[in-house]
Amino acid sequence: MKTIKTDIAVIGGGPAGLAAALAAKEQGAALVTILERNEELGGILQQCIHHGFGLHRYSQELTGPEYAQRFIDEVETSDIDVHLETMVLEITQDRVVYAMNAKDGMMRIEAGAVVLGMGCRERTRGALRIPGHRPAGVLTAGAAQRFVNIDGYIPGKEAVILGSGDIGLIMARRFTLEGAQVNAVVEIMPYAAGLTRNVVQCLDDFGIPLKLRSTVVHIHGQERLEGVTIAEVDDSWNPVAGTEQYVPCDTLLLSVGLIPENELSLQAGVEMDAVTGGPLVDHRMMTTVAGVFACGNVLHVHDVVDYVSEEAEVAGSAASAWLQSEKTQVPDVTVKAGEGVRYVLPQSIDSRGEAKLFLRVTQPQENVVLDIGGLFQLKQRVVRPSEMIQVKLSRKILEKLDSNAITISVAQEVKAVG
Amino acid sequence: MDKAFYVCTICPLSCEVQLEIEPDTKEIRKISHNRCPKGKDYAIKEFTSPERTLTTTVAIEGGIHPLIPVRTDRPIPKPLMHDIMRVSAQVRVKSPIKMGDIVVENVLDTGANIIASRNM
Structure with a gap:
C-alpha cells in the first residue's frame, strides 16, 4: 500500500477544506494534503450558480463558482497536494487516513493533524415517511440542482417543492427559468425556512405560491410521479382533515433539511452534539480527539458560505499551530445554549484568549436582547432560526468571567423608562 | 387609489x-x-424599474462538464429575464474559458454582458 506522510490532511475540497488548507499553509504547515472525492475542487459551490455569496467576506455578490474559484486559484498556486476522485474510507484516532482512488489504489496517509470538511447531505423522503408509492420523480432539491446546473438535464416539467429551505427556493426559480412549471412550494412551518430575499426573488417574481402550515400527505403514481396531495397542518403538525388538495406534478423536490456527514468522524471516535449533528469542538475547532479538527457543514449547517470560510480558517491555522506546539491553550469554559437558543458553537472556549461564538435561535422574534452569560447583552432588532448569529468575546470581556460556564439566552428587551 | x-x-x-x-x-x-x-x-x-442579476448556464465543448455557469455582469430589467434565457440557450462556447470572459456582449441591448462564472 502506498504510504504518504503529511502534516495536515484535509478531508474534503469544498469551501471548508479549501479555506482550512490555505490557512494551515499560511500558519506554517509544510505539507498540506486535500482529499476530495469529486472530480474537481469547490464542493457544492460549483452547482450553486446563483449569486449572493461573499457579501460578508468580499462585500460583493458572487455566484457559488466565482466564490470557489478564488480559493481554488490560491490552492493551485500554492504547493498544497490535491488528490481528486479520492475516497476516504477511514480515519483512525491516531490520525491515519485510509483513502483510495483509481490511480494510486489504497493509500495510507499518516497525518500530523486532520481537518474534517466533509460537509453535509440532504434529508431524503425516507426521513419524512410520506405515505404513497415510490415512483420516479421524487428527489432532493440539491440532486435536482446538480442535474440542471452541472449535467444539463431537467428532471421534470411540472414540479411541487416540499420545504422552503434556500435550495428549494433557488430551484423553484431555476426550474421556472429553464421552462418547467412550479405549482407550489409547501412549508410545514408558519414562516419560510429560507431567506426573505429568496422568497421574493425566487417565488414572488414568478408568481409561485408559498403554502405555509402545509405539507405533502400523499404521493400518487406507480412508475412516475403523477401528483401529490397537500394538506394544512395544525399546531402539532398533524394534517387537518378536509383541507386536502390534489396538485398534479411529475416532480417533487425535497428541501427539508441537511445532515452533517459524520460517518468518518464517528469512526475516529469523535464525540457528537445531538443538536447540531456535528462534532463537539473547542475554540480551536478541535474535536474531542486530539489533533482532529472540524469546520463547515460537517460541524453544523451554515446559511452563508462566508462564515464557513472564516470557521475553516480558524480550524486550519489551529491545526497547524497545534502540530507545531501541542501546548496551545486548552479550553476551560463550557458554552451552553439557554432559553430561546437552539445551539451555540464552539461548545468550549479558552477564557485566557478571545473567542467567537456562532449560534442559532429557536424561533423568529423582534426587538430582543442576547444575554451572554451575564457578561453583556446584545440588542437584536430581529432574530431568525435561519440566520446564524456571530458574537465576539474579547479578551477583556472574558477576563471578567468568574465561572467555568457561559450560557447564551434570548430575552425580551426591557425599555428604559424616562 | x-x-x-x-x-x-x-x-x-x-x-x-x-x-x-x-x-x-x-x-x-x-x-x-x-x-x-x-x-x-x-x-x-x-x-x-425592477432589476435582477440573471444567473444560468450555457453549453460548453471540451469542458469537464457539458455546461458552464454564467451570469449577467450587472442587473438587467426584470421583465427581460425570460428573453435573455432564450438567448443564452442558443450559446455554445469552447473550452478553455476563464472566469469573467464575455460569453454574450450587450445582451438584448441592456448594456449587460453575460460572463463566465468559473474557469473551464
Missing part, C-alpha cells in the same frame, strides 16, 4: 413597504410601512 406592496430585501427586517398609486398617472402618492429610508428607495425601484 391603487396599492402595491413590496417586501424589502435590503436587511433581515423584511419590511412590507406599501405604495399608494394614482390609478391614471401611475404616480406614487404615498409610501409607508418602511422602517428606514432604504425601504422607500427599494419600493420605488421595484415599482418603477
Whole structure:
C-alpha cells in the first residue's frame, strides 16, 4: 500500500477544506494534503450558480463558482497536494487516513493533524415517511440542482417543492427559468425556512405560491410521479382533515433539511452534539480527539458560505499551530445554549484568549436582547432560526468571567423608562 | 387609489413597504410601512424599474462538464429575464474559458454582458 506522510490532511475540497488548507499553509504547515472525492475542487459551490455569496467576506455578490474559484486559484498556486476522485474510507484516532482512488489504489496517509470538511447531505423522503408509492420523480432539491446546473438535464416539467429551505427556493426559480412549471412550494412551518430575499426573488417574481402550515400527505403514481396531495397542518403538525388538495406534478423536490456527514468522524471516535449533528469542538475547532479538527457543514449547517470560510480558517491555522506546539491553550469554559437558543458553537472556549461564538435561535422574534452569560447583552432588532448569529468575546470581556460556564439566552428587551 | 406592496430585501427586517398609486398617472402618492429610508428607495425601484442579476448556464465543448455557469455582469430589467434565457440557450462556447470572459456582449441591448462564472 502506498504510504504518504503529511502534516495536515484535509478531508474534503469544498469551501471548508479549501479555506482550512490555505490557512494551515499560511500558519506554517509544510505539507498540506486535500482529499476530495469529486472530480474537481469547490464542493457544492460549483452547482450553486446563483449569486449572493461573499457579501460578508468580499462585500460583493458572487455566484457559488466565482466564490470557489478564488480559493481554488490560491490552492493551485500554492504547493498544497490535491488528490481528486479520492475516497476516504477511514480515519483512525491516531490520525491515519485510509483513502483510495483509481490511480494510486489504497493509500495510507499518516497525518500530523486532520481537518474534517466533509460537509453535509440532504434529508431524503425516507426521513419524512410520506405515505404513497415510490415512483420516479421524487428527489432532493440539491440532486435536482446538480442535474440542471452541472449535467444539463431537467428532471421534470411540472414540479411541487416540499420545504422552503434556500435550495428549494433557488430551484423553484431555476426550474421556472429553464421552462418547467412550479405549482407550489409547501412549508410545514408558519414562516419560510429560507431567506426573505429568496422568497421574493425566487417565488414572488414568478408568481409561485408559498403554502405555509402545509405539507405533502400523499404521493400518487406507480412508475412516475403523477401528483401529490397537500394538506394544512395544525399546531402539532398533524394534517387537518378536509383541507386536502390534489396538485398534479411529475416532480417533487425535497428541501427539508441537511445532515452533517459524520460517518468518518464517528469512526475516529469523535464525540457528537445531538443538536447540531456535528462534532463537539473547542475554540480551536478541535474535536474531542486530539489533533482532529472540524469546520463547515460537517460541524453544523451554515446559511452563508462566508462564515464557513472564516470557521475553516480558524480550524486550519489551529491545526497547524497545534502540530507545531501541542501546548496551545486548552479550553476551560463550557458554552451552553439557554432559553430561546437552539445551539451555540464552539461548545468550549479558552477564557485566557478571545473567542467567537456562532449560534442559532429557536424561533423568529423582534426587538430582543442576547444575554451572554451575564457578561453583556446584545440588542437584536430581529432574530431568525435561519440566520446564524456571530458574537465576539474579547479578551477583556472574558477576563471578567468568574465561572467555568457561559450560557447564551434570548430575552425580551426591557425599555428604559424616562 | 391603487396599492402595491413590496417586501424589502435590503436587511433581515423584511419590511412590507406599501405604495399608494394614482390609478391614471401611475404616480406614487404615498409610501409607508418602511422602517428606514432604504425601504422607500427599494419600493420605488421595484415599482418603477425592477432589476435582477440573471444567473444560468450555457453549453460548453471540451469542458469537464457539458455546461458552464454564467451570469449577467450587472442587473438587467426584470421583465427581460425570460428573453435573455432564450438567448443564452442558443450559446455554445469552447473550452478553455476563464472566469469573467464575455460569453454574450450587450445582451438584448441592456448594456449587460453575460460572463463566465468559473474557469473551464
